[in-house]
Amino acid sequence: MPARILSGIAIRDQIQAEVTVEIEQLREAGVRPGLAVILAGNDPGSEIYTRNKVKTCEKLGIYSERMVFPETTTTEELLSQVKLLNSRSEIDGILVQLPLPSQVDSKQVLLAVDPQKDVDGFHPMNVGNLVTQRPGLVPCTPAGILEILKRSEIPIKGQRAVVIGRSDIVGKPVALLLMHHHATVTVCHSRTQNLPAVCREADILVAALGKPGMVTGEFVKPGAAVIDVGIGRITTLEEVERFFPGDPKRRSQVETKGSTLLGDIDPSTVLPVAGALTPVPGGVGPLTIAMLMVNTVRAARLRRSHLAAYVAT
Numbered sequence: 001m002p003a004r005i006l007s008g009i010a011i012r013d014q015i016q017a018e019v020t021v022e023i024e025q026l027r028e029a030g031v032r033p034g035l036a037v038i039l040a041g042n043d044p045g046s047e048i049y050t051r052n053k054v055k056t057c058e059k060l061g062i063y064s065e066r067m068v069f070p071e072t073t074t075t076e077e078l079l080s081q082v083k084l085l086n087s088r089s090e091i092d093g094i095l096v097q098l099p100l101p102s103q104v105d106s107k108q109v110l111l112a113v114d115p116q117k118d119v120d121g122f123h124p125m126n127v128g129n130l131v132t133q134r135p136g137l138v139p140c141t142p143a144g145i146l147e148i149l150k151r152s153e154i155p156i157k158g159q160r161a162v163v164i165g166r167s168d169i170v171g172k173p174v175a176l177l178l179m180h181h182h183a184t185v186t187v188c189h190s191r192t193q194n195l196p197a198v199c200r201e202a203d204i205l206v207a208a209l210g211k212p213g214m215v216t217g218e219f220v221k222p223g224a225a226v227i228d229v230g231i232g233r234i235t236t237l238e239e240v241e242r243f244f245p246g247d248p249k250r251r252s253q254v255e256t257k258g259s260t261l262l263g264d265i266d267p268s269t270v271l272p273v274a275g276a277l278t279p280v281p282g283g284v285g286p287l288t289i290a291m292l293m294v295n296t297v298r299a300a301r302l303r304r305s306h307l308a309a310y311v312a313t
């Protein structure tokens with residue numbers, strides 16, 4: 001039987017409905033959560049991502065601002081914007097869209113964000129909170145992956161989980177979250193030996209390596225839950241035939257738009273082996289923005305001690 005497809009869209013809608021109720025409760029307490037998004041430079045992906053984030057805020061009733069800086073912006077300019085946002089009480093969350101232009105010291109800018117407003121969960125203070133399981137703000141994509149697993153009733157406790165990728169943004173935090181949910185976790189990276197054999201031990205396999213289509217059926221234990229975090233593109237009809245054989249929609253996307261999305265998983269060989277698989281698009285991606293909304297509401301509560309009782313653990 002081919003793998004069950006784990007739709008991130010249905011789960012996103014569920015989470016957004018829950019967030020809307022929370023926003024309503026906050027409104028009754030006289031609080032409107034606010035998010036500021038900083039975009040610097042001309043990265044086309046970042047342009048789309050930041051617009052979508054602001055649009056989702058508007059849809060759910062979160063106040064939002066999008067601040068745009070030119071490609072030539074400096075570290076100092078961004079630092080003074082972050083400082084200003086730190087001091088504004090109506091702003092609960094500050095998101096600095098990455099990548100920043102190459103002359104900007106990204107680490108310094110991220111470090112300047114008030115940890116209480118760090119809705120991306122990248123500040124070392126929130127990394128420490130995550131490691132030590134203290135209340136804080138958890139990175140959005142890893143948090144979204146856990147929501148997919150839990151809401152799809154994929155068992156985690158006692159299971160073997162393998163994460164491919166050890167980035168600060170995805171690999172490391174998702175490994176920690178899985179460990180905190182009592183999985184036995186192995187983290188792989190570019191120097192891991194016998195990668196397919198290690199991955200074949202996994203009941204839960206998370207692929208976050210940024211190598212489109214690299215993870216084939218050979219990496220997957222029969223029946224495993226496979227989470228595809230990668231966002232890549234293929235541009236040729238030969239690739240479409242290899243990864244999406246006989247799929248007219250994918251073919252037409254390449255013919256009309258010049259490309260189609262492909263994650264790190266090769267669906268043509270993984271679908272027949274896995275028990276469950278997140279699609280790309282429509283899997284992990286939609287959860288990332290939903291969890292940003294969750295974090296913004298959470299930040300609004302964490303900053304106001306009289307509302308702390310509302311904060312879920």
Ligand code: NDP
Nearest residue numbers: 141165166167170189190208209210229230231284285288
């Ligand atoms: P990074 O490039 O920061 O990290 C990639 C990781 O994969 C590294 O740890 C690297 O190992 C490892 N890796 C690379 N090649 C191999 C290989 N051949 N075998 C084993 N491990 C390998 O990427 P990110 O973590 O930021 O992102 C990963 C993917 O997820 C990207 O495609 C990105 O676009 C996507 N993404 C999707 C999001 C979403 O919302 N869906 C959000 C964020 C990211 P090493 O450390 O040794 O170099």
